[in-house]
Amino acid sequence: MEEIHWADVIAEDLLKKSKKHRIATGITPSGHIHLGNLREMLTADAVRRAVIDKGGEAELIYIADTFDPLRKRYPFLPEEYEKYVGMPLSEIPDPEGCHKNYADHFLEPFLESLEILGIPVKVEKADEMYKEGRYEEAIRTALKRRDDIARIIEEVTGRKLEEDWYPFMPLCEECGRINSAKVTGFDDKWIYYRCSCGHEGKASYRGGGKLTWRVDWAARWKILGITCEPFGKDHAAAGGSYDTGKRLAREIFGIEPPYPIPYEWINLKGVGAMSSSKGIVIPVREFLDVLPPEIVRYIIIRVKPKKHIDFDPANLLELVDEFEEGIKKKDRAVELSLVGDVEYSDIPFRHLVVVGQIAKWDLSKVFEILERTGYKIDEKARRDVERRIKYAKNWLEKFAPKRLKFEIAESVDPSTFSEDEKRFLRTFAERLSDDMKPEDIHNLVYQVANELGLKPAKGFQAIYKAILGKNYGPRAGYFIKMLGIEWVKNRFMQISCE
């Protein structure tokens, strides 16, 4: 039986309702946006592609909650940022001074990442939406129907709202905070408030504050015409924000709530759930230097949204193997992960990691070795290797387990070699000559070992020990050729003549 990818299942569902879809995503740019956040984007994008593949229309909207207050001074912020707590992210200066404001600082690299990942989004910044008055009607509705909204929230969550609760958070013009003022009344023109800083004032319907989270969410569905939205499991819990949003959408705003796609967290192996506030984070942008976009997409798209992902950067090779296997089999998850018209050659990433190290990341040497190891280097392969070798290098440096790395030892101590090993190295070195091919060199190991009555394995070990200080290493023939016959001879003689 053929297995249907989860994105296709959802797309089918969506298309039963309508041909056209707007899928919403939303991440608060309060800190580095990380791999966990990315799940929302990729879940949405996989569905978008699936809908289009089935002949529908779909687009992605990314709502940046730039008007949300800074909740606390996160560990990565300087002490003086204490004073900005409670102010909207869009109104706080960039902690590193390189962008227009705090929100943009984290937003921009993220948007750059989305582009690399091939995720086309229409970006909406919440602060701008409020300031432009796009929320105006919703705010009026919400204030007028305060009692109905309160009742719904109380019914769904089982918690009691305060008498003076309003679904609106005024932005205090005195202290600049958006989470400290209480609405005291409203008329057609203004919303009146009293702030905990002591200030009393009036707020505009355009940018003078924002709706509280649960109401805001339902309101934006209406304003933007959202038909589908992935969201974290926290919102999906019974009595959570989706449950209230659903009723608010129908009963207050008169729309059908979007098709929900709850998804699970991504755990960093051995560390825990990724969370910007806890500082457990690999910023997405950084990730994309280490892995090609299609692999990053695959990490997430291969798994059903409701299953949690344990992500272990050190184990990536297996995943890449699986991906490369999937290309051949035209696996759907792989198909949904490929970006643009990238073409893969048949050279495994795993192999590039080894070859790159031998070639010391010199491209022409890389090709030389690849050809020697039997790969045909045509245009396609050339482009592919040029692209992926960079990732191999970065991955190796950042995430790879130590055993995959090797380095030429500066020097080795001859006294750590046995007589047999020395004898082997000396004989081997004497027989080495410049005109030998890698294959000849490889064969020489067997010849010499046999002549000396040693097991070939012993010979190989001696060679690696002499070059790397470890008893294993890359294929001996081309490795030695690569290093230069003279150099190897010298090293071996030096050890064996001590």
Added chain:
RNA sequence: GGGCUCGUAGCUCAGCCAGGUAGAGCGACGGGCUUUUAACCCGUCGGUCGCGGGUUCAAAUCCCGUCGAGCCCGCCA
């Protein structure tokens, strides 16, 4: 207390939604390749599908219950 997910081979998991003879990869074991970084090829071993009930001609799959693990329910996805 509520919600979600998971429990299938030694390990990682697929299969469950649309019931029809238990699958893959890795590992282990055996063999091959003039061992090479977690290379390749062939083969073998390996599972009471957490447990108990129910529905059915037929259940890993659907229903009820139960045990165990993880996560989420304070406006962080």
